[in-house]
Amino acid sequence: MISQLFSGIAVLSLIVLLLILLLRRLKQPYFIAYIAAGILLGPHAFNIIHEPDVIKQAGEIGIIILMFSIGSEIDLEYLTRNFYKPLLITFVQILMSFICMYSIGAYLDWKITIILLTTFIISLSSSAIVFQYLARTGEIKSQLGMITCGVLLMQDILVIPMMLTLNFMSGNTVSMQQLIKVCAGGLLMILFLRGAITKRLFKIPMQKELTADHELQIFIGFSICFTMAWISGWFGLSTAFGAFAAGILIGHDKATHWLGESLIPFRVFFMSFFFLAVGLQLNINFFIENAATIILISFTVIFINSLINTILFKLAENSWRDSLYGGALLSQIGEFSFILMTMAAALKLVENYTYQITLAVITLTMLLTTIWLMIIQRLIYRLS
Known part of the structure; x- marks a missing residue:
């Protein structure tokens, strides 16, 4: 059988x-x-x-491996010198998203919890999609690519205070011990990264032997990636952030260039499960019944995100061409928005209708990303 x-x-x-x-x-x-x-x-x-939950958990592994791989390709010196730009863009983006959602919410008589939740959701772009796109086009180490990666990293870090805010709005109290743990974890991760990179506190042994041993390469890579992800998660931070930090450590040592290539098959495999989980959660009958509303909201979100990010990229002293392109790259809603929406539904902050509409909009903005980028690229070409 x-x-x-x-x-x-x-x-x-x-x-x-x-x-x-x-x-x-x-x-x-x-x-x-x-x-x-x-x-x-x-x-x-x-x-x-x-078993959609099993698929979802496998997809989370894909996000961790992806962030690890991206971290290994990041030019840390450039990102450190220009860190203020992604930081400023991210905070102003969230503020402008809040203003947009507050204006809409005031007109439609939304509660403040819905306004904040929708602000969080639309302000998070998809690291999985954008990182893969930049890696495929070879733009990940360009000036625009580095700023975009910095913005995505800042968004991933800010998911934690967003989750704490949702807990607070639901009436669940966040203990002082949890807050201290999160802050201490973030500080320790930053200090460890700084020490490991500037003072060479971290070094992989047997590097010559590893170059010729593919199996050992894979398990050393997994050990570093998932250990850092687990430590980050234990402190209450994002596991993806821990994996990203581990990737930076690896990428800083030129002798470990083989590691990213060794993990590519696993990244592809587990990332496919993440996107499968996205599709599994979408109620196709609900989508068809509410297609007009979902499509209208999706296009509105893509346009608003593109406009906000284009303005911010331009204010960060990028050309109009790069600003339009950067705005289009960050136009979709990201994977961490799924986590926030699922959490909000579990805390009973939203009804099932809002939950399903939001899941459908997130999925559709992801699917429309490539088409929107093609439109913007043609616009840029004509303007040039």
Whole structure:
């Protein structure tokens, strides 16, 4: 008797392969195939995958490995010299998003909890999509790429105070011990990074032997990545932030250039599960019934995010071309917004209708990212 697990894997692999081949012809990114496969195989379509929580957890591993890989490619010296730009852009972006949401909320008579929640959600862009796009185009080490990566990193760090704010709004008290733990964790991570990079406190042993031992490379990479992610999570920080810090440590040592290449297959595999989980959570019947509302909100969010980020990139002394491009890169809503929305639903801050609308909008903005970037690039070309 063939188990349900093997049947599910066989069908999943076949559907993903067929969708990837189609998207390859259309020159579109593969994450669209993963989301579409999740929608088709989920409980609201063919109902083949019955363990969405397992898929979701595997997807979180993909985010951790992705952030580790990106950290290893970051030019830390440039990011340190220009750290104030991403920091300023991120904070002003959140402030401008709040002003937009407050204006809309005042007109529609929203509660302050909904205004803050929607502010948090639309101000977080997708590290998974943007990092992969920049890596594929070779722009991740460019000036614009570094600023964009810095903004995404700041957004990921600010997810923690956002989560604490949601807890506070729900009436759940956050203890002083938790706050001290989070602050201490952030400070210790920064001091450790500084010491490891400036004073060479961290060095991988047996580097010559490792160059020729592929299996050892993989498990050393996993050990460093997930240990730092676990430490970061234990302090109450984002596990993705810990993985990113681990990647920076590795990338600073030129002798470990092999590590990023060794983990590429695992990154691709687990990242596909993240996007599958996105598709699995989307109620396709609800989407069809409320398509007009979802599409209108999605385009509005993409336009507002693009406009806000374009203005901020320009104020950060970038050219109009780079500013328009940077605004388009950060136009979508990100994966951590899923986490915030799921948390808000668990804390009963939102009703099921709002929850489903938000999930659909997040998914659609992700799917529209490539099309929006193509439109902006053509606009830039004509202006040039």
